Amino acid sequence: MRRTKIKDLFLDPxxxxxxxxxxxxxxxxxxxxxxxxxxxxxxxxxLQVVYEQTLPNFAEISKFRVGVSVLVKGNVILTPNAKQxxxxxxxxxxxxxxxxxxxxxxxxxxxxxxxxxxxxLRPRTNLFNAVFRIRSVAAMGIHSYFQSHGYLYVHTPxxxxxxxxxxxxxxxxxxxxxxxxxxxEDGKVDFSKDLxxxxxxxxxxxxxxxxxxxxxxxxxxxxxxxxxxxxxNTQTHANEFWMIEPEMAFCDLEGLMxxxxxxxKYVIKYVMDNAPAEIDFCDAFVEKGLKEKLTNIxxxxxxxxxxxxxxxxxxxxxRKWEFTPSYLEDIAxxxxxxLTEHFNGPVFVTNWPKDIKAWYMKVNPDNKTVAAVxxxxxxxxxxxxxSQREEDLDVLLKRMEELHVDRANMEWYLDTRRYGGCVHSxxxxxxxxxxxxxxxxxxxxxxxxxxxxPKNCEY
Amino acid sequence: MRRTKIKDLFLDPxxxxxxxxxxxxxxxxxxxxxxxxxxxxxxxxxLQVVYEQTLPNFAEISKFRVGVSVLVKGNVILTPNAKQxxxxxxxxxxxxxxxxxxxxxxxxxxxxxxxxxxxxLRPRTNLFNAVFRIRSVAAMGIHSYFQSHGYLYVHTPxxxxxxxxxxxxxxxxxxxxxxxxxxxEDGKVDFSKDLxxxxxxxxxxxxxxxxxxxxxxxxxxxxxxxxxxxxxNTQTHANEFWMIEPEMAFCDLEGLMxxxxxxxKYVIKYVMDNAPAEIDFCDAFVEKGLKEKLTNIxxxxxxxxxxxxxxxxxxxxxRKWEFTPSYLEDIAxxxxxxLTEHFNGPVFVTNWPKDIKAWYMKVNPDNKTVAAVxxxxxxxxxxxxxSQREEDLDVLLKRMEELHVDRANMEWYLDTRRYGGCVHSxxxxxxxxxxxxxxxxxxxxxxxxxxxxPKNCEY
Numbered sequence: 001m002r003r004t005k006i007k008d009l010f011l012d013p014x015x016x017x018x019x020x021x022x023x024x025x026x027x028x029x030x031x032x033x034x035x036x037x038x039x040x041x042x043x044x045x046x047l048q049v050v051y052e053q054t055l056p057n058f059a060e061i062s063k064f065r066v067g068v069s070v071l072v073k074g075n076v077i078l079t080p081n082a083k084q085x086x087x088x089x090x091x092x093x094x095x096x097x098x099x100x101x102x103x104x105x106x107x108x109x110x111x112x113x114x115x116x117x118x119x120x121l122r123p124r125t126n127l128f129n130a131v132f133r134i135r136s137v138a139a140m141g142i143h144s145y146f147q148s149h150g151y152l153y154v155h156t157p158x159x160x161x162x163x164x165x166x167x168x169x170x171x172x173x174x175x176x177x178x179x180x181x182x183x184x185e186d187g188k189v190d191f192s193k194d195l196x197x198x199x200x201x202x203x204x205x206x207x208x209x210x211x212x213x214x215x216x217x218x219x220x221x222x223x224x225x226x227x228x229x230x231x232x233n234t235q236t237h238a239n240e241f242w243m244i245e246p247e248m249a250f251c252d253l254e255g256l257m258x259x260x261x262x263x264x265k266y267v268i269k270y271v272m273d274n275a276p277a278e279i280d281f282c283d284a285f286v287e288k289g290l291k292e293k294l295t296n297i298x299x300x301x302x303x304x305x306x307x308x309x310x311x312x313x314x315x316x317x318x319r320k321w322e323f324t325p326s327y328l329e330d331i332a333x334x335x336x337x338x339l340t341e342h343f344n345g346p347v348f349v350t351n352w353p354k355d356i357k358a359w360y361m362k363v364n365p366d367n368k369t370v371a372a373v374x375x376x377x378x379x380x381x382x383x384x385x386x387s388q389r390e391e392d393l394d395v396l397l398k399r400m401e402e403l404h405v406d407r408a409n410m411e412w413y414l415d416t417r418r419y420g421g422c423v424h425s426x427x428x429x430x431x432x433x434x435x436x437x438x439x440x441x442x443x444x445x446x447x448x449x450x451x452x453x454p455k456n457c458e459y
Numbered sequence: 460m461r462r463t464k465i466k467d468l469f470l471d472p473x474x475x476x477x478x479x480x481x482x483x484x485x486x487x488x489x490x491x492x493x494x495x496x497x498x499x500x501x502x503x504x505x506l507q508v509v510y511e512q513t514l515p516n517f518a519e520i521s522k523f524r525v526g527v528s529v530l531v532k533g534n535v536i537l538t539p540n541a542k543q544x545x546x547x548x549x550x551x552x553x554x555x556x557x558x559x560x561x562x563x564x565x566x567x568x569x570x571x572x573x574x575x576x577x578x579x580l581r582p583r584t585n586l587f588n589a590v591f592r593i594r595s596v597a598a599m600g601i602h603s604y605f606q607s608h609g610y611l612y613v614h615t616p617x618x619x620x621x622x623x624x625x626x627x628x629x630x631x632x633x634x635x636x637x638x639x640x641x642x643x644e645d646g647k648v649d650f651s652k653d654l655x656x657x658x659x660x661x662x663x664x665x666x667x668x669x670x671x672x673x674x675x676x677x678x679x680x681x682x683x684x685x686x687x688x689x690x691x692n693t694q695t696h697a698n699e700f701w702m703i704e705p706e707m708a709f710c711d712l713e714g715l716m717x718x719x720x721x722x723x724k725y726v727i728k729y730v731m732d733n734a735p736a737e738i739d740f741c742d743a744f745v746e747k748g749l750k751e752k753l754t755n756i757x758x759x760x761x762x763x764x765x766x767x768x769x770x771x772x773x774x775x776x777x778r779k780w781e782f783t784p785s786y787l788e789d790i791a792x793x794x795x796x797x798l799t800e801h802f803n804g805p806v807f808v809t810n811w812p813k814d815i816k817a818w819y820m821k822v823n824p825d826n827k828t829v830a831a832v833x834x835x836x837x838x839x840x841x842x843x844x845x846s847q848r849e850e851d852l853d854v855l856l857k858r859m860e861e862l863h864v865d866r867a868n869m870e871w872y873l874d875t876r877r878y879g880g881c882v883h884s885x886x887x888x889x890x891x892x893x894x895x896x897x898x899x900x901x902x903x904x905x906x907x908x909x910x911x912x913p914k915n916c917e918y
Contacts, residue, residue: 003709005609005677021677021709023879041676042609069708069879096709097850097880105878120668120871121878123675132676136612143602150464150501153595157909158617158684159630159699161916171618172637173630173661175688178648181637189637195630195688195698196916202617202632202661209579209909209918216582217500217591218464218480225617225683229634229654239654240618249528250462250480250555391556412579412918419564419580420482420528421556450616450668457620457655459668459871 001073007043010277013078013086020047020072020088021096023124026107029062036061036093038070041123044130044281048087049074055093066106067099067124112446119450120459127285130278131446134271135435137278141270142223142244142431145263151246152217155224156206161198162409170201171227202227207245207426208360208413211389214247214424215416221246223431231454235443238432240452247426253362253371253388256425257348260375260384261302264346268294271438279438287440293379294438300345307331307352307369310339328353333381340378347376359403362388363395373427380437386427393417460532466502469736472537472545479506479531479547480555482583485566488521495520495552497529500582503589503740507546508533514552525565526558526583571905578909579918586744589737590906593730594894596737600729601682601703601890604722610705611676614683615665620657621868629660630686661686666704666885667819667872670848673706673883674875680705682890690913694902697891699911706885712821712830712847715884716807719834719843720761723805727753730897738897746899752838753897759804766790766811766828769798787812792840799837806835818862821847822854832886839896845886852876 004018022038025046036049049072051061064070073092079085105124115122122128146153159173175195176182184190191199206222213220222245230237248259272279272294283290305313307327314325314335323332331339331349339347351369354361361370371388390396396417400407407414435447445451450459463477481497484505495508508531510520523529532551538544564583574581581587605612618632634654635641643649650658665681672679685702707718731738731753742749764772766786773784773794782791790798790808798806810828813820820829830847849855855876859866866873894906904910909918 007609021881023675041611042678067879069881096882097876099879100877103878120671120874121675123672129675132613132672133611135614136606136610139612140602140606143599147595147599150466151595152500152592153598154591154908155594155684155701157699157911157918159686159911159916160918162918171632171634173632174637175630175690178631178633178637178640179646181640187638195690195913196911197914198916200916212579212918213582213591213908216482216580216588219501225614227618231634231654240616242614415579417556418559419562420526420558422480422528423555449613449672452616452618452655454654455656457618457657457659459616459619459621459671 005042006038006040006045006047009047009076009086010043010045013076015076015078017073017075017091018088020049020074022047022070022072024064024066024068024070024099026066027062027064034058034062036064036070036072036090038072039129041129044126044133044278045084048084049090049093050087051090051093055090057093060095061093064093064095065099065101065103067103068095069097069099070094071096112443116445116451123449126281128446130275130281131435131439131441132449133278134275134282134439135447137275138267138271138435138438139223139431141267141274142263144270145266146219146221146246149219151219151221152213154206154210154213154217154220154222156209156213156222158202158225158227159196159200160203161196161200162208162413169204169229171229173200173202204228205243205245205428207247207428210245210247210426211416211424212412214249214426215420215422218249219246220248233454235445236433236436238444238448238451238453241444241448242431244429244431245426247424249422249424251425252423253350253373253425256386256388256427257302257304257350257373257375260348260373260386260427261346264375264383265298267434268297268438282439282441290440297346297377302346302348302375303343304348304350305339306350310335310349313342314338328355330356336376336381340376340381345378349374349376357387359399359405360387360389360396362390363399371425377437380433383433383437384427384429386425388423388425391417391421391423393421464501465497465499465504465506468506468535468545469502469504472535474535474537476532476534476550477547479508479533481506481529481531483523483525483527483529483558485525486521486523493521495523495529495531495549497531498588500588503585503592503737504543507543508549508552509546510549510552514549516552519554520552523552523554524558524560524562526562527554528556528558529553530555571902575904575910582908585740587905589734589740590894590898590900591908592737593734593741593898594906596734597726597730597894597897598682598890600726600733601722603729604725605678605680605705608678610678610680611672613665613669613672613676613679613681615668615672615681615704617661617684617686618655618659619662620655620659621667628688629663630688632659632661663687664702664704664887666706666887669704669706669885670875670883671871673708673885674879674881677708678705679707692913694904695892695895697903697907697910697912700903700907701890703888703890704885706883708881708883710884711882712809712832712884715845715847715886716761716763716809716832716834719807719832719845719886720805723834723842724757726893727756727897741898741900749899756805756836761805761807761834762802763807763809764798765809769794769808772801773797787814789815795835795840799835799840804837808833808835816846818858818864819846819848819855821849822858836896839892842892842896843886843888845884847882847884850876850880850882852880
């Protein structure tokens with residue numbers, strides 16, 4: 001007999017005989033019958049299994065503890081008037097793996113802080129079952145959007161010797177014995193003895209390599225892990241996270257915003273369509289109004305406004321800002337919040353002061369701003385950041401000099417401007433930030449299976 | 460006017476006006492007209508653009524060099540009797556980005572060795588255009604298989620402090636200053652000063668964390684980069700590569716083989732359906748007979764045979780083996796080749812001698828073998844390796860002791876056997892090995908965008 005997943009039972013309810021493998025979430029035993037709530041992780045919803053005294057091992061089943069893995073054979077009974085649309089009347093219930101009394105995941109409310117201490121067990125709770133299912137479905141939504149639009153998925157390297165992101169933000173990697181490092185005559189580490197023959201890091205971005213592929217495939221995206229050494233313990237920072245970095249040839253800033261808007265709506269719709277029970281769960285127990293928030297995004301026309309006009313708007317408000325808006329500076333969290341509330345939807349802020357943005361961004365004709373864009377969304381602030389790239393080699397070289405970007409090891413990147421260069425644009429989106437937005441979860445530690453943060457690298 | 464991608468032109472040929480952005484691959488100028496072959500990377504096939512003397516910048520176009528990026532407006536003309544099913548008669552051709560005479564990618568045969576020296580430009584060749592498109596489509600095929608079968612995509616951590624894979628095979632990572640490492644009283648590096656407060660590595664496998672998620676979601680898979688420090692320069696080794704590691708609860712060795720076989724067929728079919736031009740290209744220019752090889756896999760019933768029976772079979776052959784087959788040892792390349800030829804298709808070799816396999820594999824009742832399985836495919840040898848996992852805690856602990864696996868930091872993993880454990884299985888597939896199989900490419904350096912191998916970490 002083939003196994004049936006609980007998700008498929010609920011998707012297509014019919015009265016039939018089924019074989020279920022799952023874990024016990026609760027067991028309410030009475031004198032003549034009992035109820036097992038079981039879950040197999042295919043959907044956040046539990047299945048109610050009714051077992052009766054007539055079963056030869058009734059007494060034994062009555063004592064099954066929470067966490068036990070079981071085989072259940074039985075008949076689906078549709079219960080259209082009950083809370084659950086169906087239940088299974090067991091003809092056989094067998095314990096596969098026992099679970100002791102001191103099992104940490106009991107059917108009660110656990111704090112998220114406690115669950116982080118048992119990160120290997122927390123996927124067995126409803127909350128993390130829903131969050132990590134949404135994470136998985138969202139990842140598929142992203143791949144689905146880009147692949148159906150002809151993008152090439154490119155695996156840019158993680159290990160790099162091109163020190164282009166600022167090596168102080170990158171982890172060093174080595175195969176050398178740290179307790180006995182080979183030293184050169186200058187007393188410094190002799191990396192010629194290391195595996196790659198020079199110093200190496202794990203990177204914080206695949207953008208530059210991504211650009212080289214966009215110059216061959218037109219439209220590409222990366223989706224992979226990213227590393228930062230930031231020693232900061234906030235709700236939104238982790239030292240390891242996943243990022244999506246699309247890069248499009250023959251695409252300017254306006255085209256970039258079209259893509260960002262279309263992609264976000266696609267992924268939100270994909271998740272709502274493919275993880276409806278999990279979105280319902282988060283709407284009920286994580287962020288009240290989550291579904292309305294997401295539906296509003298689907299129906300919104302995203303506003304496009306320049307950084308300059310944003311500052312005008314902020315200054316024109318009859319209110320005191322904690323951080324005074326400035327034409328030359330970044331905008332603060334309070335400004336972001338005001339903007340998405342003022343426009344009642346997502347806002348693209350464009351054309352930022354060039355001194356606070358990266359060296360590869362396209363310098364505008366005013367020579368004061370760059371063709372960069374941040375997408376702000378209600379309640380969460382910045383969700384994506386991107387720009388048109390500077391395609392003019394001379395301007396780019398000047399910017400690199402101004403910003404002290406080391407040109408050594410970068411000639412390959414500059415070749416994209418030498419050999420058939422073109423207007424092109426790209427953006428980056430932190431995947432965990434998207435997951436937090438899609439679930440309502442407010443701490444990045446709860447949006448990633450095994451979070452790595454300063455002083456925290458368990459499992 | 461909206462841009463049309465060249466792939467879409469060929470997919471749905473009709474006489475219409477189009478706007479193309481692409482790069483010039485060849486330019487054959489004659490007195491009164493000329494032909495540009497252009498490619499935008501959406502498909503390996505080039506588009507022929509005819510430009511005539513009547514265009515105001517005809518003389519200029521005639522001099523466009525290889526590599527130039529262009530805008531082409533024109534009319535599609537169907538040419539059913541020609542080599543190409545269509546061409547575009549230009550009404551406008553504009554250079555967007557120039558390309559100098561010394562552009563390394565000229566329309567001639569380049570060696571793969573040369574192209575590795577310009578890895579940032581090689582995607583502009585037909586070969587790498589095809590290979591990396593197949594790579595992208597195969598990645599989507601993998602996600603598509605697992606997601607449509609209800610698996611959870613889990614991002615297991617790359618950074619780890621759990622020294623479970625054997626730390627000598629892993630890269631150390633650190634934020635400490637290597638030229639001035641803090642030392643403890645024992646003269647050794649004081650990792651309490653490091654970002655995570657202890658020594659950390661980047662991992663070679665997500666299996667163990669994957670198992671913890673399988674115990675909650677039933678069916679999970681990972682798909683991400685993996686690192687090995689092996690100092691070996693072969694055609695099949697790289698220090699950074701991508702791997703897929705599915706893990707299934709309530710699944711035994713037979714079920715595991717069913718899944719491996721179904722998945723491989725699904726992905727091959729997905730790639731043949733979604734990258735037909737690229738598969739045709741590889742069939743013509745990389746591995747003659749590629750399509751037949753792949754089609755044979757689709758139609759094959761994979762053989763299942765134990766390691767013991769394999770050795771019987773090898774010894775029964777009337778031939779001299781370079782490596783004498785042994786019931787206690789691994790099988791050699793020559794044996795693998797014999798097996799797939801003998802059975803004329805893929806072969807699962809099961810139940811391996813336990814002393815040459817990993818500690819987490821299920822010990823069989825004979826106490827001599829483990830429930831492990833390698834999948835061998837014609838021409839390539841091992842493509843996947845997996846096993847049923849030892850779910851019995853006592854047996855597992857004994858195996859860890861025998862094989863000197865450090866139990867410290869592993870209690871979280873052992874919890875999967877304590878709390879509702881069950882029969883479960885999983886496998887690993889190196890993604891580059893699959894790509895080599897799908898394209899006929901014989902060197903891993905040509906199956907990955909920017910290969911990392913000993914002494915080689917450019918770009």
